[in-house]
Amino acid sequence: MASSYELSHEREYHAIRSAAALLDVSPLYKYRVRGKDAARLLHLVVTRSVEDMKVGQVGYTPWCDAAGKVLDDGTIARLGEREFRMTAAEPNLRWLEDNAVGLDVSVEDVSDSLAALALQGPASRIILEEIDLKYFRIADTTFRGIPVQVSRTGYTGDLGFELWVRKERALALWDALIEAGTPYGIVPAGMLALDVARIEAGLMLIDVDYVPARKALIDSQTSSPFELDLAWTVNLQKERFVGREALAAEAARGPQWQFVGVEIEWQSLERLYAEVGLATRLPATAWRTSVPIYSGGEQAGYATSGGWSPLLKKYVALAHLQSKWAAPGTGLEIEITVEHRRKRAGARVVKKPFFDPERKRG
Amino acid sequence: MASYDAVVIGAGHNSLVCAAYLARAGRKVLVVERRERIGGAAVTEEVFPGFRFSVFSYVVSLLRPEIIRELELPRHGLHILPLESTFTPLPDGNYLAQWNDHDQNRRELARHSLRDAEAYDEFGLMLHQMARAVKPLLAMAPPDPTSLSFGDLMGMKRLGEHFRGLGVKRFSMLTKLLTMSSADFLDEWFESEPLKATKSASGIIGTLLGPRSPGTAYVLLHHYMGELDGVFRAWGFAKGGNGSVTAAIAGAAQAAGAEIRTAAPVAQVLVKHGRARGVLLDDGEEIGAKLVVSGADPRRTFLGLVGEQHLPGPFVDSIRRFRFRGSSAKVNLALGELPDFAALPGRGPHLRGAVSISPSVDYLERAYDEAKYGEYSKRPYMDIVIPSLLDPQMAPPGKHVMSIFVQYAPYQLNGGWTDARREAFGDTVVDTLAQYAPNLKNAILHRQVVTPADIERIVGLSEGNIFQGELSLQQMFFLRPVPAWAKYRTPVSALWQCGAGTHPGGGVMGASGRNAAMQILGRS
Numbered sequence: 001m002a003s004s005y006e007l008s009h010e011r012e013y014h015a016i017r018s019a020a021a022l023l024d025v026s027p028l029y030k031y032r033v034r035g036k037d038a039a040r041l042l043h044l045v046v047t048r049s050v051e052d053m054k055v056g057q058v059g060y061t062p063w064c065d066a067a068g069k070v071l072d073d074g075t076i077a078r079l080g081e082r083e084f085r086m087t088a089a090e091p092n093l094r095w096l097e098d099n100a101v102g103l104d105v106s107v108e109d110v111s112d113s114l115a116a117l118a119l120q121g122p123a124s125r126i127i128l129e130e131i132d133l134k135y136f137r138i139a140d141t142t143f144r145g146i147p148v149q150v151s152r153t154g155y156t157g158d159l160g161f162e163l164w165v166r167k168e169r170a171l172a173l174w175d176a177l178i179e180a181g182t183p184y185g186i187v188p189a190g191m192l193a194l195d196v197a198r199i200e201a202g203l204m205l206i207d208v209d210y211v212p213a214r215k216a217l218i219d220s221q222t223s224s225p226f227e228l229d230l231a232w233t234v235n236l237q238k239e240r241f242v243g244r245e246a247l248a249a250e251a252a253r254g255p256q257w258q259f260v261g262v263e264i265e266w267q268s269l270e271r272l273y274a275e276v277g278l279a280t281r282l283p284a285t286a287w288r289t290s291v292p293i294y295s296g297g298e299q300a301g302y303a304t305s306g307g308w309s310p311l312l313k314k315y316v317a318l319a320h321l322q323s324k325w326a327a328p329g330t331g332l333e334i335e336i337t338v339e340h341r342r343k344r345a346g347a348r349v350v351k352k353p354f355f356d357p358e359r360k361r362g
Numbered sequence: 363m364a365s366y367d368a369v370v371i372g373a374g375h376n377s378l379v380c381a382a383y384l385a386r387a388g389r390k391v392l393v394v395e396r397r398e399r400i401g402g403a404a405v406t407e408e409v410f411p412g413f414r415f416s417v418f419s420y421v422v423s424l425l426r427p428e429i430i431r432e433l434e435l436p437r438h439g440l441h442i443l444p445l446e447s448t449f450t451p452l453p454d455g456n457y458l459a460q461w462n463d464h465d466q467n468r469r470e471l472a473r474h475s476l477r478d479a480e481a482y483d484e485f486g487l488m489l490h491q492m493a494r495a496v497k498p499l500l501a502m503a504p505p506d507p508t509s510l511s512f513g514d515l516m517g518m519k520r521l522g523e524h525f526r527g528l529g530v531k532r533f534s535m536l537t538k539l540l541t542m543s544s545a546d547f548l549d550e551w552f553e554s555e556p557l558k559a560t561k562s563a564s565g566i567i568g569t570l571l572g573p574r575s576p577g578t579a580y581v582l583l584h585h586y587m588g589e590l591d592g593v594f595r596a597w598g599f600a601k602g603g604n605g606s607v608t609a610a611i612a613g614a615a616q617a618a619g620a621e622i623r624t625a626a627p628v629a630q631v632l633v634k635h636g637r638a639r640g641v642l643l644d645d646g647e648e649i650g651a652k653l654v655v656s657g658a659d660p661r662r663t664f665l666g667l668v669g670e671q672h673l674p675g676p677f678v679d680s681i682r683r684f685r686f687r688g689s690s691a692k693v694n695l696a697l698g699e700l701p702d703f704a705a706l707p708g709r710g711p712h713l714r715g716a717v718s719i720s721p722s723v724d725y726l727e728r729a730y731d732e733a734k735y736g737e738y739s740k741r742p743y744m745d746i747v748i749p750s751l752l753d754p755q756m757a758p759p760g761k762h763v764m765s766i767f768v769q770y771a772p773y774q775l776n777g778g779w780t781d782a783r784r785e786a787f788g789d790t791v792v793d794t795l796a797q798y799a800p801n802l803k804n805a806i807l808h809r810q811v812v813t814p815a816d817i818e819r820i821v822g823l824s825e826g827n828i829f830q831g832e833l834s835l836q837q838m839f840f841l842r843p844v845p846a847w848a849k850y851r852t853p854v855s856a857l858w859q860c861g862a863g864t865h866p867g868g869g870v871m872g873a874s875g876r877n878a879a880m881q882i883l884g885r886s
Binding site: 006008010123182185266281283284312 | 427430431441443444446463466494592593595601711714752754759760
């Protein structure tokens with residue numbers, strides 16, 4: 001995925017929030033899961049319930065290893081009674097096939113043959129000719145003569161859609177969307193703009209906000225769905241799924257860590273910079289480093305990504321905090337480097353998402 | 363008689379800011395606005411069906427970041443979009459563009475002058491330091507150097523220490539900025555005419571002064587303040603037009619409990635025994651209040667709403683002498699297609715920023731010459747933006763709105779402003795711009811021309827001055843609007859001022875409103 005299509009990502013970001021942005025999300029891994037036992041396989045693999053998903057429904061979900069640690073996260077779209085499409089950030093073909101032993105199901109990697117474009121922003125619906133599609137639903141349609149599947153999904157926390165198209169028609173679809181969107185201010189956007197938007201939306205990013213269990217060098221690098229604020233995706237009513245026992249035990253004792261929103265206090269920042277005679281400096285792009293967070297003398301946790309929200313005019317971050325410090329409103333301190341020196345700025349736990357417009361679901 | 367802790371006259375941005383802070387402090391506040399809509403000169407109106415305009419003020423450049431934060435304006439709908447560049451087309455078919463990207467900008471400047479390309483960074487650094495030096499003054503009630511009161515003496519002491527802390531080099535630079543003309547000041551840095559002219563133009567905005575008039579260099583700095591905040595980005599284009607700025611402030615005020623009444627023109631401030639008791643509306647309704655805050659300009663407030671009989675003679679004299687001399691006009695165009703500039707054809711990124719008609723300092727000074735003698739400029743300075751490129755909802759799909767800020771159009775026009783002269787002036791503006799963008803005339807679907815006389819009539823700003831009084835040195839800081847009455851107080855007890863006619867002055871800044879509220883609340 002491109003970093004940005006212009007010298008700066010600024011306009012691309014604002015298009016996501018005020019007009020429409022078009023993003024090439026084809027690099028996602030995509031799997032077509034078909035057969036009599038398709039629902040059973042996915043039901044077994046992921047944490048949420050798949051068997052009761054309706055045709056045309058899309059669900060976001062993580063999936064775990066046997067220890068209940070997150071391997072990856074993505075969406076599952078039920079395209080038919082016996083057909084699903086699963087998206088993932090990492091390759092998962094082997095994992096799906098390993099779990100399909102004995103089931104009547106075929107898993108096909110369609111990552112290369114199926115392209116995906118994300119059309120995100122308040123003008124996205126009007127550009128798609130006022131498409132009538134509910135939040136987290138998918139439908140077959142055509143756009144200017146091109147057969148596409150459109151889902152009301154995305155990674156920006158805004159009104160938005162993702163369009164799934166055969167790779168042969170992908171360029172034509174891109175051009176058609178740009179043409180249709182130009183009167184509405186459509187702008188191609190890359191990862192830098194998306195990164196700001198997804199942080200505002202409180203959406204985590206693999207390899208940045210969590211280490212997938214497959215890549216963890218030590219156990220403490222892994223995270224359970226509970227520790228990633230994904231309890232709502234874990235359906236312990238299901239009789240069987242990978243990681244169930246471990247997750248049930250964790251649910252009973254409560255997670256040690258929580259994944260929360262943190263707001264860095266302006267007055268505190270301003271004071272730290274004024275001490276060295278500087279105007280307050282803010283990061284121009286989102287950052288993706290681990291930054292310690294303290295409560296008095298103790299380390300309460302760490303932020304994993306953050307940045308300045310141009311819309312909210314707030315400096316926000318996504319952070320992992322030990323549960324006792326994770327309640328909204330808790331006052332903490334976050335490390336910040338001011339003129340080569342490590343300082344601590346005041347910070348506060350706030351509810352995620354930082355930005356949650358009506359139009360996202362409406 | 364209904365009773366409030368405070369009644370605020372006018373629903374412009376400063377009044378609303380003041381009302382919001384007072385309400386947040388628990389005061390029972392009522393804002394009364396003469397027009398049927400709030401916003402003052404920061405309004406968005408659908409002037410032609412489907413075409414929405416920031417009819418008067420048209421960008422956000424100086425809105426104080428602390429106000430954005432403290433009043434949580436983003437939560438109330440404020441979304442500031444970036445204005446990326448400044449494009450100056452030239453009569454010889456060339457152009458000068460100033461871009462956001464450092465290297466792109468440098469390469470473009472070098473096309474005109476290698477020296478200027480080098481000086482540009484140093485100039486930016488210098489302005490940054492100067493803006494930082496002046497910034498603390500924006501958020502304070504200016505101490506009066508002629509007063510011997512403890513508070514004023516302490517204020518002067520703090521100020522003295524602040525300036526001493528700048529060091530000799532920066533202090534002398536600041537002195538230059540405070541006294542020189544913008545043209546002379548820029549001559550010390552640059553040699554390329556379009557660059558000097560375009561930069562000096564920010565020194566003349568809103569004044570009846572030319573780029574070679576002393577004191578204009580400070581106005582240049584005044585306009586640079588917004589850029590100090592860097593990534594915070596308090597400058598740009600408000601999504602939905604400037605009406606959304608005042609709507610957000612009003613939202614914050616109402617959320618804090620303030621009431622706002624529109625179509626409620628104030629006839630007079632009720633004064634009894636030297637104390638303001640409330641206001642009398644045009645329809646005869648009396649509204650009682652413990653204090654009255656006027657967001658109207660000093661002339662309107664004191665000579666119009668209070669009345670000379672309640673004021674000391676010398677004060678009335680000073681208010682009479684407070685200079686307005688509106689010199690700016692707006693031409694708002696509804697366009698069927700984008701302008702195509704001969705110097706840089708096509709729909710490039712240059713259309714998404716400001717377009718400045720300022721080819722040379724001489725051009726600007728000549729434009730001023732005509733205004734000096736009571737004529738509008740035949741070849742005016744223009745600052746143009748196309749908001750529909752940044753926020754497509756400002757116009758029907760595929761169509762555009764263009765905002766043209768024009769100088770000079772003196773309020774005191776020889777023979778006065780008439781409908782015919784307004785349209786003749788509109789023709790002059792369009793003709794001038796069409797020389798650079800030949801398709802313009804055919805692209806125009808509708809045209810609205812707003813002269814200083816219209817600004818006065820519609821918004822109530824005396825002589826159509828967009829800053830509620832000229833931003834010239836003799837009317838700044840502790841002299842704004844009148845010496846000894848620069849701290850938002852007035853000779854009438856319980857009557858306060860919160861408009862741009864007080865320190866630190868105009869632009870959609872809100873500092874006057876916030877400072878006034880802090881004084882009223884006894885915080886400084």
